[in-house]
Amino acid sequence: MDEAGQRWSQADEANLRGSITDLASLVTGHWGLEGLMEQIAQYAVRAIPAPRAWA
Amino acid sequence: MTLLRHEASTSRVEALAASDPFVVEIDALQYETLSEGPCITAVRELRTVRTGSLGGEKMWPRFGPRVGRLGVHSALSLPLKLPGKVVGAINAYAREKDAFHETAAEFGEAFAQPAAVALHNAHVLAEALRLTETLQTALARRPVIDQAIGVLRARSGLTADEAFDRLREISHREHIKVVDVARQVVDSAVGRARDQHLPSTGSDDAAE
Numbered sequence: 001m002d003e004a005g006q007r008w009s010q011a012d013e014a015n016l017r018g019s020i021t022d023l024a025s026l027v028t029g030h031w032g033l034e035g036l037m038e039q040i041a042q043y044a045v046r047a048i049p050a051p052r053a054w055a
Numbered sequence: 056m057t058l059l060r061h062e063a064s065t066s067r068v069e070a071l072a073a074s075d076p077f078v079v080e081i082d083a084l085q086y087e088t089l090s091e092g093p094c095i096t097a098v099r100e101l102r103t104v105r106t107g108s109l110g111g112e113k114m115w116p117r118f119g120p121r122v123g124r125l126g127v128h129s130a131l132s133l134p135l136k137l138p139g140k141v142v143g144a145i146n147a148y149a150r151e152k153d154a155f156h157e158t159a160a161e162f163g164e165a166f167a168q169p170a171a172v173a174l175h176n177a178h179v180l181a182e183a184l185r186l187t188e189t190l191q192t193a194l195a196r197r198p199v200i201d202q203a204i205g206v207l208r209a210r211s212g213l214t215a216d217e218a219f220d221r222l223r224e225i226s227h228r229e230h231i232k233v234v235d236v237a238r239q240v241v242d243s244a245v246g247r248a249r250d251q252h253l254p255s256t257g258s259d260d261a262a263e
Contacts, residue, residue: 037058041056047162048147
């Protein structure tokens with residue numbers, strides 16, 4: 001995000017695209033339901049532009 | 056960040072993944088203790104919920120101040136939507152105020168769409184595997200139960216339903232699984248039949 005917090009940087013967009021691509025490549029049966037959810041949570045951290053202090 | 060699964064038939068919400076144990080505490084407060092908060096609103100109203108000042112949020116008069124006292128002030132809740140239903144939600148929390156801008160919500164929504172599909176597919180697969188296992192177990196047990204029903208009917212003239220009820224009664228009374236009762240009935244019948252039909256040694260010798 002830029003300084004004003006209103007526009008996305010190319011890095012932010014690349015992170016989102018990367019997360020969605022990684023999500024699409026997950027093999028559901030390999031991870032199982034809980035494993036898959038953990039993966040989705042990890043990808044979501046990358047997809048949503050991070051504020052300075054995540055909880 | 057937490058990821059929750061929503062069971063539409065029971066309205067049950069289950070936290071299954073979290074990037075930090077601390078956020079599990081927040082979700083427990085939201086779902087188990089207070090039954091209010093941004094994620095509950097997001098799931099119920101099928102919309103993204105974003106707040107930058109939880110402590111002063113009038114929409115959740117109990118949840119907001121409690122979480123604010125924990126030092127968490129921002130939340131972004133994204134429902135994982137499929138046509139006609141919600142399968143879960145993604146929650147992001149931050150300590151700083153106004154941490155999530157409007158565009159953060161837009162990015163979150165873009166990610167939430169494929170995430171909903173992935174989560175739904177995983178749930179469908181898990182249910183299919185569970186059902187397959189149940190059916191395989193039932194298929195493996197069915198032949199011996201059918202055989203036992205046949206034995207009981209031959210002995211007493213019962214109908215098939217009556218014979219099965221008899222097996223269940225014995226199972227309940229003796230605290231033994233129906234399939235094990237059936238196996239005992241069949242084994243007992245087979246044992247008796249063999250005893251009756253075994254040729255004696257003497258007659259064999261005489262025949263030769």
